[in-house]
Amino acid sequence: MSGTKKMFEMTQRIAELDIEGHTEKEVANQLGDEYNLESYLAESIVDAYYKNRIAKNFSYDGDTSYGS
Numbered sequence: 001m002s003g004t005k006k007m008f009e010m011t012q013r014i015a016e017l018d019i020e021g022h023t024e025k026e027v028a029n030q031l032g033d034e035y036n037l038e039s040y041l042a043e044s045i046v047d048a049y050y051k052n053r054i055a056k057n058f059s060y061d062g063d064t065s066y067g068s
Contacts, residue, residue, distance in 0.1 A: 007045075007054070010035060014049050024050060 010031060017027045024046055032042030048054045 006035070010045060011049055011054060014046060 013031060013034065014027055017030055022030070025043075028039070028043040028046040031037065031046060032039050035042070037045075045054070
């Protein structure tokens with residue numbers, strides 16, 4: 001799986017968990033478990049997501065954009 005596609009899937013999962021009302025820490029723990037990430041990396045990704053430092057619209061197949 002490409003890195004862009006994996007990042008897209010992770011951001012989608014973060015958004016789902018956020019909508020369910022989980023805290024940032026809970027989201028990071030869940031993301032780390034689901035994607036087999038070290039805790040510091042999962043926390044960094046979640047932190048960057050909440051600070052809008054990760055693009056939430058990807059086009060990993062060259063034509064169609066995904067995300068919001």
